[in-house]
Amino acid sequence: MKRLGRPWLFGALVLGLFLLGALSLVAGKVWVPWSAWTSAGADPRWAIVFELRLPRTLLGMLVGAALGLSGAVLQGYTRNPLADPGVLGVSAMAALGAVLTLYYGVTDATPWLLPVAAIVGAALGVAALLLLAGATSSLVTFILAGAVLNVIASAGVSLALSLAPNPWAVNEIVDWLMGSLADRSVEELRLAAPFIALGCALLLTTGRALDALTLGEAGALSLGVSMRATRWTLAAGVGLAAGASVAVSGVIGFVGLVTPHLLRPLVGSRPGALLWPSALGGALIVLAADILVRLTPAAGEVKLGVAMAALGGPFFLGLLFMLRRRIA
Amino acid sequence: MSRLACRSLAVVLGGRAVVDRVDLALDPGRVTAIVGANGAGKSTLLSSLAGLRPPTGGAVTLDGAPLSGMRPKARARRIAFLPQTPEIAWSVEARTLVGLGRTPFLGALGPDAADHAAVDRAMAAAQVTAFDRRVVTTLSGGERARVLIARALAGDPEWLLADEPLTGLDPAHQLDVAALFRSLADAGAGVVVTLHDLSMALRLSHRVVVLADGRVLADDPPLVALTPDVLRRAYGIEARLTEGAGGPLIDVVRRAG
Numbered sequence: 081m082k083r084l085g086r087p088w089l090f091g092a093l094v095l096g097l098f099l100l101g102a103l104s105l106v107a108g109k110v111w112v113p114w115s116a117w118t119s120a121g122a123d124p125r126w127a128i129v130f131e132l133r134l135p136r137t138l139l140g141m142l143v144g145a146a147l148g149l150s151g152a153v154l155q156g157y158t159r160n161p162l163a164d165p166g167v168l169g170v171s172a173m174a175a176l177g178a179v180l181t182l183y184y185g186v187t188d189a190t191p192w193l194l195p196v197a198a199i200v201g202a203a204l205g206v207a208a209l210l211l212l213a214g215a216t217s218s219l220v221t222f223i224l225a226g227a228v229l230n231v232i233a234s235a236g237v238s239l240a241l242s243l244a245p246n247p248w249a250v251n252e253i254v255d256w257l258m259g260s261l262a263d264r265s266v267e268e269l270r271l272a273a274p275f276i277a278l279g280c281a282l283l284l285t286t287g288r289a290l291d292a293l294t295l296g297e298a299g300a301l302s303l304g305v306s307m308r309a310t311r312w313t314l315a316a317g318v319g320l321a322a323g324a325s326v327a328v329s330g331v332i333g334f335v336g337l338v339t340p341h342l343l344r345p346l347v348g349s350r351p352g353a354l355l356w357p358s359a360l361g362g363a364l365i366v367l368a369a370d371i372l373v374r375l376t377p378a379a380g381e382v383k384l385g386v387a388m389a390a391l392g393g394p395f396f397l398g399l400l401f402m403l404r405r406r407i408a
Numbered sequence: 409m410s411r412l413a414c415r416s417l418a419v420v421l422g423g424r425a426v427v428d429r430v431d432l433a434l435d436p437g438r439v440t441a442i443v444g445a446n447g448a449g450k451s452t453l454l455s456s457l458a459g460l461r462p463p464t465g466g467a468v469t470l471d472g473a474p475l476s477g478m479r480p481k482a483r484a485r486r487i488a489f490l491p492q493t494p495e496i497a498w499s500v501e502a503r504t505l506v507g508l509g510r511t512p513f514l515g516a517l518g519p520d521a522a523d524h525a526a527v528d529r530a531m532a533a534a535q536v537t538a539f540d541r542r543v544v545t546t547l548s549g550g551e552r553a554r555v556l557i558a559r560a561l562a563g564d565p566e567w568l569l570a571d572e573p574l575t576g577l578d579p580a581h582q583l584d585v586a587a588l589f590r591s592l593a594d595a596g597a598g599v600v601v602t603l604h605d606l607s608m609a610l611r612l613s614h615r616v617v618v619l620a621d622g623r624v625l626a627d628d629p630p631l632v633a634l635t636p637d638v639l640r641r642a643y644g645i646e647a648r649l650t651e652g653a654g655g656p657l658i659d660v661v662r663r664a665g
Contacts, residue, residue: 294500301480302460303512304484305480350504
């Protein structure tokens with residue numbers, strides 16, 4: 081595919097984000113007329129736009145950026161287009177951390193415990209991945225290690241569900257696991273934004289190391305790249321970004337997988353050049369999907385995580401189909 | 409004059425001394441070939457000399473200072489390393505790949521005019537300028553090998569350490585790459601290669617280090633080092649030196665009984 085000039089690519093992504101952001105404020109079950117926008121609170125529909133849809137829009141962008149960027153970094157590090165926080169079990173580990181706080185019911189008294197537990201879970205997940213597969217960095221070991229993490233995390237979640245003290249806890253956990261941006265407030269935004277920003281900032285520093293890793297680990301080492309520093313930055317960055325995302329939105333899969341894959345040909349396949357576009361693209365995809373689920377003509381809203389899985393699953397299969405020769 | 413050396417270098421892998429008390433003082437402006445049977449420790453020695461593998465014992469020094477104490481970036485600017493089975497993970501353009509050789513030189517703002525000029529020079533030297541915008545995964549094995557050599561040259565290294573750079577190349581391209589290594593040495597760089605082709609070692613190198621079981625068996629100019637006795641002890645073969653039309657040859661007669 082022809083390579084796009086970087087200014088054009090960035091321009092298109094930012095413009096798309098701007099337009100979808102505006103649409104996201106407008107779209108929903110209630111279409112708010114312009115008079116309500118300028119009413120400064122007099123019209124009750126003002127609250128819909130500024131207290132519900134604005135945080136939801138910003139949160140969607142943040143979560144999408146974190147997941148897209150995490151996916152791009154994980155793919156660059158593993159040199160494997162099938163890597164993403166969901167596939168590699170990082171999101172599941174974050175979910176396990178969050179579910180444990182829901183299970184113990186500590187989130188009402190200390191709401192910040194949930195994102196922290198999710199981040200710790202995600203960071204443990206990345207660390208386990210790097211330990212299990214870091215030495216060989218082979219495709220198969222990484223995917224298997226991810227599968228193992230997914231199994232362990234979902235077993236933990238199932239255990240929490242089966243031992244839950246009351247049906248409300250079960251309800252809360254299940255509802256949260258499905259992944260959604262509905263009814264999020266400024267509170268969630270305030271809780272997640274610093275962690276996501278810090279995580280993304282860390283991940284964006286890995287560009288050169290990821291470029292050098294195109295030549296394999298020996299090649300990168302010979303170019304003066306410190307693999308240990310790269311691994312630490314990656315574990316902390318993915319832990320913070322993906323962990324905090326899962327903490328506020330539940331598990332939204334496939335964003336990290338699909339986004340870098342779609343954008344890679346447009347940046348000439350250089351992994352370092354893919355980082356910013358993947359963050360912007362991830363924000364775009366989550367925002368678009370969130371607008372769509374809001375507009376579904378059903379009594380309840382389709383959960384964002386479910387919708388993404390329904391769309392991303394076939395995409396993942398297609399990707400596997402195209403890559404089967406390389407994996408075999 | 410930059411000097412790369414090792415003193416009683418030892419590398420133990422899985423309880424086995426793969427490199428066993430090796431002393432070498434390598435000369436710039438020379439091509440040094442490291443030869444030896446499979447498992448003799450050639451690759452391990454080479455990657456240790458490149459500073460990529462911390463020694464179990466002894467030390468590798470560059471101008472007297474131990475490599476293990478150097479900052480990775482400073483080391484990478486002076487020593488280029490070509491791995492044996494080079495991996496190219498993504499379908500990048502040849503120019504992008506060669507540009508990776510500038511990684512230790514990049515400033516905060518990314519590649520500048522000097523970096524682009526160095527990439528141009530390296531691509532010209534390795535005769536890959538024509539592949540500039542070609543995607544490396546579409547190149548043939550020989551073309552890709554030359555692009556990777558250009559990558560190593562992009563940093564204008566004082567030392568080029570290449571692990572079996574001729575493996576997988578056809579005879580014509582082997583000669584091209586050998587000539588390129590010679591011209592690099594003539595320009596003042598130190599070139600160290602591991603080789604399997606003994607006749608090529610004779611023609612390409614100024615000096616041959618023969619390894620057996622991690623130890624140096626011989627370390628001399630090629631015609632002096634590769635004696636029938638050394639070849640029998642290093643490879644377990646009966647071989648003799650003959651004169652071919654294109655230069656000296658190692659004629660392998662049979663496995664030593």
